[in-house]
C-alpha cells in the first residue's frame with residue numbers, strides 16, 4: 001500500500017511570461033537581456049515554476065546554467081532580424097494583437113510540425129481521422145489526451161512547442177477518449193499505448209484514470225504495456241509525492257500492475273541535476289514501489305547537455321536509482337534549432353565516449369537516434385570502407401518493419417545534423433527505403449489507417465535527395 005507523504009501543502013503554480021519582470025532573478029539581469037527575454041518569450045512558449053527556479057537552476061552560473069538554458073528564453077534563439085522586430089515591439093509596448101501577429105509570422109517560419117507528425121501518423125476510424133492519436137509503428141499507439149496539453153515547465157527546444165501557443169491548426173490533441181478505446185479494441189496488433197502530450201502528468205488523476213482504466217478490462221488483452229511520457233519527475237516531482245493526487249496516481253499504477261500489465265514511465269531527463277533533489281529521488285522510489293518501471297530519454301542539446309561527462313553522469317545516477325536508460329535523441333529540425341544544434345558526427349562522439357564510461361547496466365541506451373519520416377534512425381558508428389570514412393546507420397523502427405535492423409551507409413561529414421542531410425555512401429541516388437517511403441506517403445499509397453497526404457512536408461521538401469531529383473529532371 002502507498003502511504004501518504006507526511007509533507008503536504010505543496011501546490012503547483014505556473015510562472016508565465018508576464019511575471020518575468022517581477023522575478024528577482026530576472027530583475028538582476030541587465031536591461032538588454034531583459035528586453036531580449038521579453039521579445040523571445042513572445043514568440044516561443046515560456047513557463048517555469050518555483051521548484052525549477054529554486055532547486056534546479058544555479059543563479060550564480062547564469063547564463064551558462066543548463067536548466068536556465070533549458071527553460072529561460074535566450075536572445076540567440078531568434079534570428080537577429082526577428083529578434084530586432086520583436087524587441088522594437090516590446091520596447092514601444094505595442095498592443096497585444098500587433099505583438100501576436102508578428103510572433104505568429106516568425107513561428108510559422110520555424111517549422112512547427114517537423115517530420116510529418118501531423119500529416120502521416122494520424123490513424124483513421126471508420127474512415128475519419130482521429131485527432132489526438134498517432135499510429136506510426138504497428139505495435140505502439142500514441143495518445144494525446146485533451147487535458148494533458150501543457151507541461152509543468154516548458155523546454156526551450158521542445159519539438160511539440162506549437163501545441164502550447166494556441167495555434168489551432170498546429171495543435172495535436174484529443175477529446176475523443178471513446179474513439180481511442182474503440183480504435184484500440186479493433187487493433188490487436190497494438191501491444192503498447194503511449195500517453196503523451198504536452199505532459200499527461202499535468203492531468204488530474206481521475207482524467208488519467210478515465211483514459212487508462214478501460215484498458216484493464218476484457219477486450220484489451222493485447223495491450224500489455226501502458227506507457228506515460230512525462231517530464232514531471234524533473235519539473236514537478238511533487239506530482240508523485242505529495243497529496244491525494246499523488247496517491248491516487250500511484251494506486252492507478254498498482255492497478256495496472258495487478259491487471260498483469262506494465263506501467264512504464266517514459267521519463268524525460270536532460271541533465272543529472274534533475275535527479276539530484278531529494279523530492280525527485282522520492283518520486284522515483286514511489287513510482288517503483290507502485291510497480292512502475294522508469295525508462296529515461298532526452299535529446300542531445302547544445303548549451304544544455306552536449307558533453308560526454310554529463311550523459312555518463314546522468315546514466316550512472318539513473319541506473320543507481322533503478323531507472324533504465326533508453327534513448328539519446330537528436331533534436332528535431334524545429335523551433336530555435338540553430339541554437340541547439342549538435343551535428344551528428346559530434347553527437348556520435350559524445351554518445352560513444354559516454355557509453356564507454358558507464359556500467360554495463362546503463363548501456364541499454366541507444367543513440368544518437370532520430371525520429372524521422374521513415375522511422376527511428378540510429379547512427380551506429382563510423383566505418384572505413386575502401387579507404388573512405390562513412391557513417392553506418394540502421395532503422396530501429398521503420399514505417400515498414402522490413403526496413404528495420406538493416407545496416408546502411410552514408411558519406412561522413414562534420415556538419416550534417418539530420419537524416420535528410422546525409423548522402424548515400426556509394427553514389428546511390430537515395431537510401432534503400434526511400435522509394436517505398438514516397439509510395440507509402442502518396443495519396444492512397446498508405447496503409448488503411450494512414451488517411452491524409454501532406455499539403456506541406458518539410459522533411460521531403462528539404463531533403464537533399466529530392467532536391468537532387470528535381471535538379472536532374
Ligand SMILES: *Cc1c(COP(=O)(O)O)cnc(C)c1O
Nearest residue numbers: 121134136137140142371376397
Ligand atoms: C519512438 C516511437 C515509438 C516507440 O518506439 P519504441 O522503440 O518502442 O520506444 C512509437 N511511436 C512513435 C511515433 C515513435 O516515435
